[in-house]
Amino acid sequence: MKIYRFKHKGKINHGILKEENLHSVEGSIFRKFRVSKGKIPISEVILLPPVAPSKIVAVGANYKNHVREMGRQIPEEPLIFLKPPSSVVGPNDIIIYPKMSKRVDYEGELALVIKKKTCLLKDGDDVEDCILGYTCFNDVTARDLQLKDGQFTRAKSFDTFASVGPC
Incomplete structure (x- = not known):
């Protein structure tokens, strides 16, 4: 099942795609929900990120070839970092390059959408009982700032640096 988050006539909702139409979800996608019978052509909506996260927990250096490409050692433990919710944009939104950076890179990632607390x-x-689903995630980085700073926070935290979705 593909769950979309969208804006239609000023209202934000979740919906299930059937053919080329979205059927609104009644209730929370994080619990049992019903799907409405009414349909909205997907061409009439603005697609949003699938969820509005409270935080984004990411794992860096998880792709060995990319780690080697960067001239770094493969870490023994996962490299965990956070991206702020303000970096999230929808699948068709524009990624804005910060003027202070001369090198912006992107990495296609697989994102897990978590449906309940895991701490x-x-x-x-x-x-697996904690996972709602999976989606596409574009992890954008001001690479020159990352190399200069020696850590990820500034380089990965600009507004629009986390394009998510569409479903």
């Missing part, structure tokens, strides 16, 4: 999980808990 209290223990070994053996069913992690």
Whole structure:
């Protein structure tokens, strides 16, 4: 099932795509929900990021060839970093290059959409029960700033540096 978040006639909603039409979700996508019978042609909506996240937890250096390409060592432990919610834009939105950067790169990533709190999980808990679904994620980086700073925060946190979706 493909769940979209969209804006139609000034209202934001989630919907399920059937053929070329969106059927609005009644209730929260994070719980049991119903799908309305009414339909809206997808051509009449503005596609938004699938969710409005409270935070984005990312794993860096997870692609060995890219790590080598950057001239770095492959880490023994996952390299975790955060991107702010203000960096999130929809799949058709423009990515704005910051004037202070001369080199902006992008990386296509697979994103997990989490549907419930995971901070209290223990070994053996069913992690898959916490996942709502998967989506496309464009992780944009001001690479020259990352190299200059030696860490990720500024280079990956500009507004529009996290294009997500469409579903």
